[in-house]
Each structure stands twice: as C-alpha cells, then as structure tokens.
Amino acid sequence: xxxxxxxxxxxxxxxGLTAVNDVSFSVAEGETVALLGPNGSGKTTVxxxxxxxxxxxxxxxxxxxxxxxxxxxxxxxxxxxxxxFQLVRxxxxxxxxENVMAALAFRPNHLWGTEARDRAEHLLLEVxxxxxxxxxxxxxxxxxxKRMELARALAAEPRLLLLDEWLSGLNPTELGVGIDLIxxxxxxxxxxxxxxxIMEAVRALCSRAVVMNVGTKIADGxxxxxLADPAVIVAYLGDGHA
Amino acid sequence: xxRTILGFALVALGxxxxxxxxxxxxxxxxxxxxxxxxxxxLASAWALFSGxxxxxxxxxVAFFGIGAYTVAVLxxxxxxxxxxxxxxxxxxxxxxxxxxxxxxxxxxYFVIFTFGLAELIRQLVTWYEVNVTGTLxxxxxxxxxxxxxxxxxxxxxxxTIGIGxxxxxxxxxxxxxxxxxxxxxxxxxxxxxxxxxxxxxxxxATIITLVGAIQAPRWTYVEPSIVFNPTISFLTLIMALxxxxxxxxxxxxxxxxxxxxxxxxSANFPSHYSxxxxxxxxxxxxxxxxxxxxxxxxxWKRLRRKGEAA
Ligand SMILES: Nc1ncnc2c1ncn2[C@@H]1O[C@H](COP(=O)(O)OP(=O)(O)OP(=O)(O)O)[C@@H](O)[C@H]1O
Ligand SMILES: [Mg+2]
Numbered sequence: 001x002x003x004x005x006x007x008x009x010x011x012x013x014x015x016g017l018t019a020v021n022d023v024s025f026s027v028a029e030g031e032t033v034a035l036l037g038p039n040g041s042g043k044t045t046v047x048x049x050x051x052x053x054x055x056x057x058x059x060x061x062x063x064x065x066x067x068x069x070x071x072x073x074x075x076x077x078x079x080x081x082x083x084x085f086q087l088v089r090x091x092x093x094x095x096x097x098e099n100v101m102a103a104l105a106f107r108p109n110h111l112w113g114t115e116a117r118d119r120a121e122h123l124l125l126e127v128x129x130x131x132x133x134x135x136x137x138x139x140x141x142x143x144x145x146k147r148m149e150l151a152r153a154l155a156a157e158p159r160l161l162l163l164d165e166w167l168s169g170l171n172p173t174e175l176g177v178g179i180d181l182i183x184x185x186x187x188x189x190x191x192x193x194x195x196x197x198i199m200e201a202v203r204a205l206c207s208r209a210v211v212m213n214v215g216t217k218i219a220d221g222x223x224x225x226x227l228a229d230p231a232v233i234v235a236y237l238g239d240g241h242a
Numbered sequence: 243x244x245r246t247i248l249g250f251a252l253v254a255l256g257x258x259x260x261x262x263x264x265x266x267x268x269x270x271x272x273x274x275x276x277x278x279x280x281x282x283x284l285a286s287a288w289a290l291f292s293g294x295x296x297x298x299x300x301x302x303v304a305f306f307g308i309g310a311y312t313v314a315v316l317x318x319x320x321x322x323x324x325x326x327x328x329x330x331x332x333x334x335x336x337x338x339x340x341x342x343x344x345x346x347x348x349x350x351y352f353v354i355f356t357f358g359l360a361e362l363i364r365q366l367v368t369w370y371e372v373n374v375t376g377t378l379x380x381x382x383x384x385x386x387x388x389x390x391x392x393x394x395x396x397x398x399x400x401x402t403i404g405i406g407x408x409x410x411x412x413x414x415x416x417x418x419x420x421x422x423x424x425x426x427x428x429x430x431x432x433x434x435x436x437x438x439x440x441x442x443x444x445x446x447a448t449i450i451t452l453v454g455a456i457q458a459p460r461w462t463y464v465e466p467s468i469v470f471n472p473t474i475s476f477l478t479l480i481m482a483l484x485x486x487x488x489x490x491x492x493x494x495x496x497x498x499x500x501x502x503x504x505x506x507x508s509a510n511f512p513s514h515y516s517x518x519x520x521x522x523x524x525x526x527x528x529x530x531x532x533x534x535x536x537x538x539x540x541x542w543k544r545l546r547r548k549g550e551a552a
Contacts (some may be wrong), residue, residue, distance in 0.1 A: 039384045051430060051431075052429075053426070053429075053430070072429070072434075073426075073429040073430050073431050074430075074431075074432050074433055074434050074435070075429055077429075077431060077432035078432050082430075083430060085426075089424055089426065089427050090424075090427075091420055091423040091424055092423055093419065093422070093423050094420070094423065095417060098416070098419075101416070102416060102427075102428075102431055102433075103432070105413045105416055105417075105434040106413070106417065106431050106433050107431075107432055108432075110413070112413055152431065155463060156431065156432070171426045181423070
C-alpha cells in the first residue's frame with residue numbers, strides 16, 4: 001500500500017502549552033485510520049494542522065510526497081484534503097444546497113450553475129438529505145447539519161477526508177446509519193482519518209488506530225491491539241482501572 | 243426569467259429617460275444631475291467592496307483625487323480616452339499595492355489606515371507640485387460639456403450597478419456570502435479570502451478613480467485641497483450606509499436624497515455644514531446601521547408577523 005499522508009515529528013505550541021509534541025504516523029491510500037485519545041490530548045490540533053487551520057510549530061506533513069505543513073487552508077483544500085469540524089460549522093444564511101455548492105464552486109475542477117445544483121442534490125441524497133436542498137441550513141436539526149457538513153466535505157472529492165467526531169451526538173439508530181455511510185466511503189477507496197470517542201464506531205470502521213495522550217503518541221497499530229494496550233486503557237480511564 | 247427581462251427593460255427605459263433629462267432642465271439642473279450621478283457611482287462602487295466585506299474604507303477620495311489629478315496632468319499630452327485609461331490603470335495599481343498591504347488589518351485599523359492613505363497621497367501630490375513643478379494648482383482646458391460629463395457618469399453608474407448585479411450571480415458573489423457567514427469554512431472549502439477581498443477592492447477603487455477623472459474637466463482649476471477633500475469620502479460612506487451597502491440599489495437610493503440635502507445645506511448653512519454632516523453620520527450608524535432598505539424590510543416583516551398573530 002502506498003502512503004498518502006505522512007506526519008513527521010509534528011509539534012504545536014500555544015504559548016507555553018505544548019498541545020502536540022513530536023507526533024509521527026502515516027495513513028496509507030484507501031485506509032480508514034482512527035485518531036484517538038482522551039479530552040485535550042491534541043487530536044483536533046493535529047486535524048487543524050493537517051487542514052491548515054494552524055501552522056505547526058515544527059515538523060512535516062507530507063501528502064503524496066509533498067510537504068504541505070504551514071500552507072494556507074485554501075491551498076491545502078486544493079491539494080485534496082477536506083474536513084468536517086468538531087463543532088459543526090454551517091453557512092447559516094445559505095440554503096442546504098448552496099452550502100454544498102460552495103464547496104463545488106471553489107474546488108480545483110469547479111462546478112457551477114445547473115451542473116453544481118445537480119451534483120449538490122446527488123451528494124445530499126448520498127448523506128440522507130435527498131430533496132431537502134431548498135431548506136435553510138439554519139433550520140436543520142443538529143444531525144442534519146452534520147450530514148450537510150459531510151456532503152460539503154465530499155463535494156471537494158478529497159483524496160483525504162478528515163472527520164472530527166462526526167459521529168458524536170447521534171442517537172443509536174443515527175449512529176448505525178452514520179457508520180454505514182462512512183463504511184461505504186471507505187469501500188469506494190476514500191482515505192479517511194477520523195477522530196472519535198465512540199469505540200463501537202472505531203472498531204467497525206478503522207483497521208488501524210493512533211492514540212495520543214497529553215500531546216504525545218502512545219500507541220499505533222491494528223485497532224484491536226491498540227484498544228487492548230494497557231497504556232491506552234490507563235490513558236483513557238486513569239490509573240485506577242488498569 | 244421573464245422578471246429578469248422585465249427588470250432589464252425597465253432599467254434601459256430609466257437610463258434612456260435619464261440620458262434625455264439634460265435637454266429639459268437647464269444649466270443648473272445639469273450641474274445637479276452631474277453631481278448626483280457622480281455620488282451614485284461613488285456610493286455604489288464603495289459598497290461593491292465595503293458592503294460584503296464590512297471593511298469601512300475612507301480611501302474614496304484618495305482614488306477620486308488620483309483620477310482627477312491624472313487628467314489635470316495629462317490632458318494636454320494624451321487624447322482624452324487615453325487619459326481615462328491611464329487614470330484607471332494608476333487607480334488599479336495603487337489599489338493592488340494598498341490592498342495587499344492593508345487587507346490583513348482588522349476593523350478600525352483599516353478605517354484609520356485608509357483615512358491616512360488619502361491624506362498621505364494629498365501631501366505627496368502637494369509636495370511634488372510645490373517642489374518639483376513649482377505650482378500648486380493646474381488648469382484643465384478640455385472641450386467637454388457638462389452634459390457629456392453627465393452622460394459618461396451615467397454610463398459608469400450603469401456599469402457599476404451592472405457589475406454588482408453580475409457579482410451577485412457569480413462564483414465571486416457566492417464566495418462573498420460564504421466569507422460573510424464563516425471565514426473558516428470559506429478557507430477550508432478552497433476560497434482564497436484575501437484574493438477575493440483584493441479583487442473587490444481593486445474593482446471598487448478603479449471605478450472611483452474613473453469618477454474623479456471624468457469629473458475633473460468640470461472644475462477647470464484643480465488643486466490638491468479640492469480633489470483630495472476628505473468630505474468626499476465621508477459623504478460617500480454615509481450615502482451607501484443610509485441606502486444599505488448590501489443592496490444592489492441601496493447606495494444609489496441613499497445618494498440621491500443625501501446629495502440634494504447636502505447641496506441645500508452647503509448653500510444655506512455653509513458654516514454649519516460639517517457639523518450637520520458629522521451628526522448625520524452618527525445618526526445613521528446608530529439608527530439604521532444596515533441601511534434604510536433593510537430597516538424598512540425588517541419593519542415590514544415585524545408588522546406582518548403582528549398581523550398574522552392578531
Ligand atoms: N487555539 C488554541 N489556543 C490555545 N490552546 C489551544 C488551542 N486549541 C487547542 N488548545 C489546547 O490544546 C490542547 C489540545 O486541544 P485539542 O482540541 O487538540 O484536544 P482534543 O484531543 O481534540 O480534545 P477533545 O477530545 O476534547 O476534542 C488543549 O489543552 C487545548 O486547550
Ligand atoms: Mg477535539
């Protein structure tokens with residue numbers, strides 16, 4: 001398998017706080033990898049650096065052989081990385097379809113007009129929002145906003161999809177639907193790096209997992225092994241449970 | 243679709259009527275029409291950039307003055323149409339340099355910088371004229387009648403509003419809406435935010451430069467304190483804000499009554515004019531910050547809701 005994303009010695013400091021400290025891992029083409037860790041361990045910060053929201057303090061982020069660390073987010077988006085946000089971000093003054101068309105209109109091989117409208121409709125159908133393009137994004141329920149956000153990320157036809165707790169806040173039925181949706185993306189060959197706290201989803205979706213704790217990587221390997229690793233259990237549950 | 247065609251027909255009819263108007267109103271009337279149309283263009287062009295980006299620019303007169311001065315300097319050496327092209331080119335170049343340097347500035351710093359820019363350019367031109375050419379003022383003798391100036395401004399007004407109409411329907415227009423909603427999402431969907439802002443600033447500034455260039459022959463005598471008068475920046479801003487900087491027709495609708503009001507004020511209360519201008523500025527910012535059009539819409543919605551509830 002060829003490596004799509006290679007993170008090397010990645011570090012991020014916010015003033016005196018080291019949020020991410022010397023983290024290295026890679027993601028192969030077509031793989032779905034979990035990025036795990038307790039609250040505040042630096043997962044979102046890693047996603048933010050990969051997508052260009054923050055420039056790393058040091059380290060390299062290599063996408064298909066090219067170091068993209070520190071590039072502006074719009075440049076990184078054009079290199080083929082799309083993301084969703086831990087706290088869902090919608091464009092509230094636009095319609096649901098326009099939220100998706102925004103991503104279609106500014107990707108490298110952009111779509112516009114009826115082409116964009118048709119494609120947006122198709123993507124909305126795919127995430128379970130078929131026929132609801134005309135609705136106001138602001139009127140959608142939380143789960144539907146998350147669906148729309150995923151459609152917007154998929155609209156970019158990314159080589160690498162970053163999902164930051166996209167499955168959190170769903171009820172059990174919705175969770176099942178969400179897992180099926182991400183599974184189908186993986187089966188189509190999409191490369192996915194996802195941050196998740198729901199272990200049921202991680203087991204179902206990810207062949208590999210990377211675990212962080214207080215900014216450093218503490219485990220990296222096949223999901224089942226990683227989740228059974230005593231160091232990981234301690235990090236998640238505290239010393240008393242080991 | 244039919245509504246769009248109807249709209250275009252109406253606008254064309256209106257333009258024809260406006261173009262015909264000078265034959266009916268006499269010299270004073272033409273002067274008024276000319277000044278009014280000038281401010282319609284200034285306010286509309288100002289709003290092209292400042293409406294969607296919410297950057298309040300006080301650089302209007304910097305570009306206006308650059309346009310006027312280019313005509314003053316070159317009118318004897320180049321044909322008129324070439325002078326306009328050169329003026330537009332200089333305005334565009336200055337806008338790109340200034341835009342690259344300042345669009346990273348946030349809020350109030352941008353306001354202060356643009357105000358300073360206008361003063362700086364005025365001082366530079368004054369210094370150059372006094373020390374290098376040895377004069378302060380310049381005469382413009384161009385055989386261009388007030389009617390011709392008015393028609394040029396009318397065409398520029400149509401062009402400016404046409405550009406606004408096109409932008410709203412283009413990818414640039416969508417980019418502006420996305421940026422207005424959430425800059426983070428905009429950047430992560432591949433929108434070059436500074437590029438979009440720079441493009442708008444450049445288009446807006448180039449049009450403003452042309453207004454100065456087209457109006458220059460009207461003055462005959464030009465000096466820095468006339469064409470770089472900061473009142474022009476403030477008037478433009480008040481007009482656009484009053485009408486609503488985020489509406490296609492808002493700035494034009496703000497410019498017409500305010501222009502007439504200011505004409506009347508400066509004729510009747512020349513010494514209190516600046517105070518009244520300042521008070522109006524404050525009143526508009528506090529009472530209808532999003533413009534009268536938006537204010538009326540809000541009021542209409544509220545009344546309708548009340549009607550439904552009753
Ligand atoms: N913009 C920022 N400025 C300062 N500190 C930050 C910033 N973003 C994150 N941090 C800090 O960096 C650390 C890691 O935060 P991060 O959001 O990456 O954690 P996380 O693993 O995603 O946690 P969670 O599971 O709660 O989402 C935290 O201590 C956080 O307070
Ligand atoms: Mg997080």
